[in-house]
Amino acid sequence: MSAAVTAREAGLVACTRCTRVWPMGTERCGRCGKPLVSRDTHSLSRVWAWWVAGLMCYFPANLYPMLRTQVLFTVSEDTIVGGAIELALHGAPFVALIILVASVAIPIGKFAAIAWLAISVRRGSAATPHARHRLYEIVEYIGRWSMIDVFVVAILTALVQLNLAASIKPGPAALAFALSVIFTMLSAQSFDPRLIWDRADDDDDMGDRA
Amino acid sequence: MPRIDIARADPAELIACPQCDALYRAKMPAHGERAVCARCHTVLIAPRKRAGMIIIALSAASLVLVLGAVWFPFLKISRQGFVNEATLLDAALSFTGGPLLVLSLAVTALIVLVPLARAILTIYVLGPLVFDRPAPPGALRLFALAEALRPWSMAEIFALGCAVALVKVADLANLSFGPAFWMFAALVFLTVIHDRWMCRWSVWEALEHGYTARQRKVPA
Numbered sequence: 165m166s167a168a169v170t171a172r173e174a175g176l177v178a179c180t181r182c183t184r185v186w187p188m189g190t191e192r193c194g195r196c197g198k199p200l201v202s203r204d205t206h207s208l209s210r211v212w213a214w215w216v217a218g219l220m221c222y223f224p225a226n227l228y229p230m231l232r233t234q235v236l237f238t239v240s241e242d243t244i245v246g247g248a249i250e251l252a253l254h255g256a257p258f259v260a261l262i263i264l265v266a267s268v269a270i271p272i273g274k275f276a277a278i279a280w281l282a283i284s285v286r287r288g289s290a291a292t293p294h295a296r297h298r299l300y301e302i303v304e305y306i307g308r309w310s311m312i313d314v315f316v317v318a319i320l321t322a323l324v325q326l327n328l329a330a331s332i333k334p335g336p337a338a339l340a341f342a343l344s345v346i347f348t349m350l351s352a353q354s355f356d357p358r359l360i361w362d363r364a365d366d367d368d369d370m371g372d373r374a
Numbered sequence: 375m376p377r378i379d380i381a382r383a384d385p386a387e388l389i390a391c392p393q394c395d396a397l398y399r400a401k402m403p404a405h406g407e408r409a410v411c412a413r414c415h416t417v418l419i420a421p422r423k424r425a426g427m428i429i430i431a432l433s434a435a436s437l438v439l440v441l442g443a444v445w446f447p448f449l450k451i452s453r454q455g456f457v458n459e460a461t462l463l464d465a466a467l468s469f470t471g472g473p474l475l476v477l478s479l480a481v482t483a484l485i486v487l488v489p490l491a492r493a494i495l496t497i498y499v500l501g502p503l504v505f506d507r508p509a510p511p512g513a514l515r516l517f518a519l520a521e522a523l524r525p526w527s528m529a530e531i532f533a534l535g536c537a538v539a540l541v542k543v544a545d546l547a548n549l550s551f552g553p554a555f556w557m558f559a560a561l562v563f564l565t566v567i568h569d570r571w572m573c574r575w576s577v578w579e580a581l582e583h584g585y586t587a588r589q590r591k592v593p594a
Binding site: 196197256313319334336 | 389390391393413415456464466473480514515517518525528535539543545574
């Protein structure tokens with residue numbers, strides 16, 4: 165592991181999209197056109213900006229109703245958590261669990277994970293870079309799955325239109341939740357994972373000297 | 375000193391790990407083998423035999439499935455004599471009126487337009503390469519676009535959403551899956567296989583140097 169030379173140490177800059185390597189100072193990747201930066205110094209500001217935007221949308225997403233269900237003449241409004249509890253009580257605990265994991269556990273876990281990664285890049289961390297990199301990969305992979313609840317609302321709205329017998333309409337939380345998912349995806353994409361490993365090298369060097 | 379050695383090499387022969395910036399001399403592994411970053415274990419190169427042809431076949435199949443899924447109903451509902459069927463477009467355009475219209479457009483893009491665009495771009499970019507023709511105009515930029523769209527292609531998430539919706543209204547009405555649901559289920563598998571066969575580095579190299587040029591260079 166210590167044998168690895170980074171592109172920056174070799175006086176080169178790498179394209180993170182197509183992995184092509186260019187001399188330091190090249191502005192744009194000559195192959196895929198992506199702007200080149202050896203380390204994205206603005207990365208963390210963008211991560212935090214999207215993170216805050218995502219969090220601001222996450223609160224209304226939980227407070228306002230996601231679905232308005234009308235059966236005959238009674239209308240009921242369900243928030244995300246309320247809907248999941250109702251499902252669990254009506255004998256579908258497994259589906260309730262999917263919803264709770266996708267709409268509550270994953271988003272909150274994502275907010276915490278991204279914040280921790282961004283802070284640990286600045287301040288260092290006891291966790292190994294392997295563990296942090298793994299966490300970053302998981303966050304990037306799993307983020308999109310939170311969209312499932314928005315799709316469920318879209319499907320139900322399109323499907324359950326049976327005049328008086330039953331009808332379902334989306335609530336304002338659907339939009340807030342979709343925005344929250346999109347913003348946190350952008351936040352995770354803004355993070356430059358190379359920063360995790362740079363810090364690790366500094367720590368290694370210190371260890372060697374001691 | 376390997377450090378100076380690798381710094382003096384022609385940058386075109388090097389590969390840098392996109393996740394941790396570790397630098398390597400690029401060497402095409404044998405078919406079925408994978409070159410993995412020694413530091414962060416990111417897969418860098420993973421060529422497979424006839425991958426180009428298989429990816430094109432998979433993209434063509436996805437194209438047909440998405441287009442089919444747009445027109446056929448994916449769920450059918452009945453309650454007290456009322457029957458309703460929903461197609462993908464119904465679902466995508468279900469948020470009508472006011473600010474929710476934005477959501478309609480976003481959902482349409484995520485489940486229909488982005489998967490379609492990715493399939494078309496892949497066929498356009500890889501098609502000529504597989505048949506030993508020069509890369510089509512704009513191929514590099516368009517492949518970059520297809521890569522950028524990857525996380526926003528959410529057809530497989532929509533398929534799971536159908537299953538959740540089915541259970542959610544099970545006690546409200548009778549629901550059954552339509553043909554489009556099975557198309558989406560198949561699409562989930564196609565997407566997974568597609569990602570397993572796609573070696574991005576090989577595609578970038580092929581687009582830059584031509585498909586055969588690089589392969590002849592390999593044994594040396």
